[in-house]
Amino acid sequence: MNWKRSKSNGSGAGLGQRIGYVMAAPYFVHLAIFFGYPLLFAMVLVFHRWDIVTPMEFVGLKNFTRLFHDDLFFRALLNTGLFLVIHIPLQIFVSLFFAELLNSKLKGRSFFRTIYFLPVVVSGVVIAILFQQLFAFETGYINSVLSALGGERIPWLVSPEWAMPTIALMATWKNVGFYIILFLVGLQNIPASMYEVAFLEGATTWQRWTRVTIPLLNPMMVTVVVLSTIGGFSLFIEPYILTGGGPLNSTLTALLYIYNQAFYFGHMGYAAALGLFFALIILIVVLLQRRFVEEDIY
Amino acid sequence: MKKTLGYIALFIGLIAFAYPFVWMVLATFKPEVEIGSLAPFPSVWSLDSYRMVFETIPIGRAFLNSLIVVASVTCSVLFFGTTTAYALAKLKWKGRETAFNIILFTMMVPFMVMLIPLYTLVVSLGWTDSLIGLIVPFMMNATAILILRQSFLTLPTDILEAARIDGCSEWRILFTIVWPLSIPAIVTAGILVFIGSWNEVLWPMMVIRQEEWMTMPQMVALFSVGGGAQSKLGPQLAAAVLLGIPIVVAYLYFQKHFISSLASTGLKG
Numbered sequence: 001m002n003w004k005r006s007k008s009n010g011s012g013a014g015l016g017q018r019i020g021y022v023m024a025a026p027y028f029v030h031l032a033i034f035f036g037y038p039l040l041f042a043m044v045l046v047f048h049r050w051d052i053v054t055p056m057e058f059v060g061l062k063n064f065t066r067l068f069h070d071d072l073f074f075r076a077l078l079n080t081g082l083f084l085v086i087h088i089p090l091q092i093f094v095s096l097f098f099a100e101l102l103n104s105k106l107k108g109r110s111f112f113r114t115i116y117f118l119p120v121v122v123s124g125v126v127i128a129i130l131f132q133q134l135f136a137f138e139t140g141y142i143n144s145v146l147s148a149l150g151g152e153r154i155p156w157l158v159s160p161e162w163a164m165p166t167i168a169l170m171a172t173w174k175n176v177g178f179y180i181i182l183f184l185v186g187l188q189n190i191p192a193s194m195y196e197v198a199f200l201e202g203a204t205t206w207q208r209w210t211r212v213t214i215p216l217l218n219p220m221m222v223t224v225v226v227l228s229t230i231g232g233f234s235l236f237i238e239p240y241i242l243t244g245g246g247p248l249n250s251t252l253t254a255l256l257y258i259y260n261q262a263f264y265f266g267h268m269g270y271a272a273a274l275g276l277f278f279a280l281i282i283l284i285v286v287l288l289q290r291r292f293v294e295e296d297i298y
Numbered sequence: 299m300k301k302t303l304g305y306i307a308l309f310i311g312l313i314a315f316a317y318p319f320v321w322m323v324l325a326t327f328k329p330e331v332e333i334g335s336l337a338p339f340p341s342v343w344s345l346d347s348y349r350m351v352f353e354t355i356p357i358g359r360a361f362l363n364s365l366i367v368v369a370s371v372t373c374s375v376l377f378f379g380t381t382t383a384y385a386l387a388k389l390k391w392k393g394r395e396t397a398f399n400i401i402l403f404t405m406m407v408p409f410m411v412m413l414i415p416l417y418t419l420v421v422s423l424g425w426t427d428s429l430i431g432l433i434v435p436f437m438m439n440a441t442a443i444l445i446l447r448q449s450f451l452t453l454p455t456d457i458l459e460a461a462r463i464d465g466c467s468e469w470r471i472l473f474t475i476v477w478p479l480s481i482p483a484i485v486t487a488g489i490l491v492f493i494g495s496w497n498e499v500l501w502p503m504m505v506i507r508q509e510e511w512m513t514m515p516q517m518v519a520l521f522s523v524g525g526g527a528q529s530k531l532g533p534q535l536a537a538a539v540l541l542g543i544p545i546v547v548a549y550l551y552f553q554k555h556f557i558s559s560l561a562s563t564g565l566k567g
Contacts, residue, residue, distance in 0.1 A: 019468045020391030023381040028397065030378075030438045035404050038415035045415055052421060098311055101304055112308050114553050115316050121549045121556055122542050123497040125515045129522050129538040130322050133531055139334030141321060148336060177315070181561045223564050233410070237499050237515075241523055255410065255500065262414055263504065272414040279408035 046273040051266035063273035073274065075249050076257045077281070079164055083253075084232045086168040091228055092221065095176045099183035100213075113184075117177035124174070128241035131170045132157065160250035163243050167251055170238065171231065179224050186220035187213070215295065222294045226286050233282050254278040319542075326536040333531045347532030348540075354526050354533070357540060359510060360517040367432045367513055368495045374437040375491045376484060382438075383446035384472050388458060398447075405440050417504050431505045432513065436495065442487040445562060449483030450476060489552065489559040496545055514541045 046063055050056040067073055098116060102109050119127060134141045135156035143153040156166045190213065198208045236255040239245055245252040245260070258278070262271035325333050326347045328340035351357055385391070386398050416435060425431030453476060461471050477484070499515040506512050512520070518537045521527050527534045549556050 017389075017391050020385045020389035020394065023385040023389065023468070023472075024391075024397060026378050027382040027438050027443070028400075031400070031404065034416065034419070034435045034438075035407075035412065038412045038419055039407065041415040041419070042411050045418070050418075052418060097307075101307055101311075104304060106301065106304050106308065108308075112312060113557070114550075115312055117553075117557055118319065118546070118549070119315060120560060121493055121545050123499070123515050123545065125497075125499055125519045125522075126538045126542040129518070129534050130318055132522075133325075133333070133535065134318060134321070136334075139531070141334075141336070144334060144336050173315070178560060178564065181557055182564045185561065185565060227564060230408070233408075237503075237519060240503075241519055244523070258410065258413065259500075259503070262417070268414055268418060275410040275413055279411040282408050282410070283406075 042272050042276060045269050046276055048269040050268040052268055053266075056269075059269070063270050066270065067273055067277060072249060072252060072257060073277075076252045076254050079250065079252055080232050080235070080254055082164050083168045083171070083235065084229060086165055087171055087232060088225055088228045090168070090172045091175060091179055092224055094172065095179035095224070096183050096217075098176070099180045099187055102180065102184055103187045113177075113180070116180055119174045120177045122174075124237045125241065127170065127174050128238050131166075132242050135166055157242055158247060160248045163247060163251045167235070167238055167242060170242075171235070175228070175231065182220050182223060183217065186217045190216045218293075218295050222290060225289050225293050229285055229289065230282060233278060322535050323539055326532060326539050328532065330530055330532050333535075347530075347536035350527075350530065350533040351521070351537045351540065355517055355521050355537070356509060357514070357517060357537065360512050360514045361540075363429060363511060364496065364513040364515075366429055368492060370429075370433045371436050371495045372488055372491045374433075375439040375442050376488055378438050379442040379446050379487060380472065380477065380480075380484070383443050383450055384468075384476060386443070387447045387450035388453070388455070388476075389468065401440050401443060405444075413504075420505055426505045427508045427511050429511060432502060432511075435501075436498075439487075439491055441563065442491060445487045445490075446480065446483050449480045453479055485552075485555050486559040486562055489555055490563065492548075493545065493556070493560070 045056075047058060047060060048056040049059045049062070102113055133139070135143075137143060137153060137155055137158050140156070142156070147153055154162060156162050194212050194216065195208065198212050203211065233254050235253040236259065239251040239253055239256055240259075243251045245256050254274075258271050258274045261267045261274060321338075324339060327343045327345070329342060329344050329346070332340060386394060386401075420426060420431045420435065423431075425434070457475060458471055461475055462468075466475075497515060498513075499519060502513050502516040503519075506516060509517070518541045521537050522534045527537070
């Protein structure tokens with residue numbers, strides 16, 4: 001190894017030249033094999049039919065034409081859209097509410113914060129098994145409480161109308177702790193002088209919120225919206241355990257559909273094409289969100 | 299008055315976020331027929347649910363597999379992460395900026411694009427149904443590099459220069475000077491990788507079919523879905539508790555680090 005020699009060059013431009021390459025090399029070799037190659041291969045795979053066992057067969061654009069006529073592809077998109085429409089506002093509302101509470105001078109804040117954050121670190125598998133039982137139609141705790149209070153049992157996971165909203169509710173419950181922390185940081189970054197000015201000008205609590213807090217939290221809002229969106233497209237184990245994508249494909253998600261195409265039907269080429277398309281859609285959605293949610297606040 | 303309302307809200311939140319876990323743990327000790335009931339405590343404390351888990355699936359083996367995978371991935375990410383981050387932050391070499399931009403680019407590519415081709419690559423390497431297939435593709439991690447690089451950039455170059463003049467090799471500088479000064483960043487990156495690796499379930503579901511190579515999340519998920527639990531509620535919950543315990547214990551022990559570590563992924567974005 002040559003690093004001793006390069007060091008003896010003394011200070012200046014030559015310093016660390018070789019050793020820099022040596023130290024960074026393993027990462028980039030790994031990157032070439034496990035990122036670069038698959039990325040290039042994806043571009044090949046999408047034009048082929050392949051079940052991994054028999055040789056690849058070139059099919060041109062067939063995977064794409066099929067995709068545009070695939071009801072389940074659009075169904076998965078629609079389901080994800082529904083998930084996001086419920087999940088994002090609910091997430092923002094609940095986490096902002098608790099962030100504001102935890103930002104005030106109440107005792108035991110760090111204890112509450114610790115507990116609220118608990119679902120964030122726990123595996124989605126645990127959460128899904130837990131919710132499956134809590135929200136079960138006959139034996140579930142939630143429905144038992146509802147019927148004990150004289151209400152009707154809700155078909156949380158067994159009706160096509162309720163299943164996706166229930167999953168959105170669960171995902172919100174799991175992630176709120178994370179977004180509370182982000183909003184807390186955002187709130188603490190708002191200069192106190194801003195509130196003082198608002199106070200001196202006689203702003204009401206509501207005005208203080210809508211004119212100071214919300215606008216100044218905009219960067220965090222963007223982060224929350226973008227991360228939730230990526231999370232929505234990455235839903236997999238939750239519907240896999242809770243509903244298997246049903247009832248009537250009402251909880252089929254992007255990843256679940258890719259997984260099914262690849263591993264139940266052995267359509268690697270089509271699954272890769274789906275992956276590529278969902279990824280493009282994610283990028284477009286995130287760009288649009290950045291465009292429309294992000295404001296230049298300073 | 300306002301304060302009281304604040305506390306009431308905080309306590310409602312406490313119940314909403316903590317009680318489901320409490321219910322779950324208590325339910326695992328209930329006889330099967332009592333799980334649907336509203337009574338918080340079991341009438342008889344029973345270990346049957348756990349017994350069934352241990353008798354039906356090799357959960358101990360899965361725990362060991364998880365441990366091996368998580369330890370290998372975390373150590374590797376931290377070792378190669380620090381060498382790469384150090385090269386990017388404190389060493390001068392041609393192409394350094396390009397290299398950094400490549401790393402940023404990899405983070406923008408949604409992993410859905412990579413999923414299937416990465417799987418076929420692992421198949422052709424013959425790594426399905428092995429821990430190698432769970433470890434090697436994830437031995438490097440761009441987020442960890444960004445966190446470590448950010449921290450290394452703040453270290454004063456004078457110290458490093460002084461060490462170089464004293465004849466220290468860059469490796470010694472990295473491991474005896476830079477590492478001890480960057481513990482917070484290493485902990486942040488380490489926890490992030492640890493959580494992600496412990497909870498990872500999609501990738502194992504793709505590359506592992508044989509029970510003996512499954513990690514805990516996959517085995518517990520399949521136990522619940524695949525009929526191993528024979529639709530019994532108690533054992534499913536017991537398996538979930540066993541999967542959750544290690545991370546919850548680690549979290550309660552290092553809670554501040556966990557929170558700031560995970561938050562850092564959002565705050566950078």
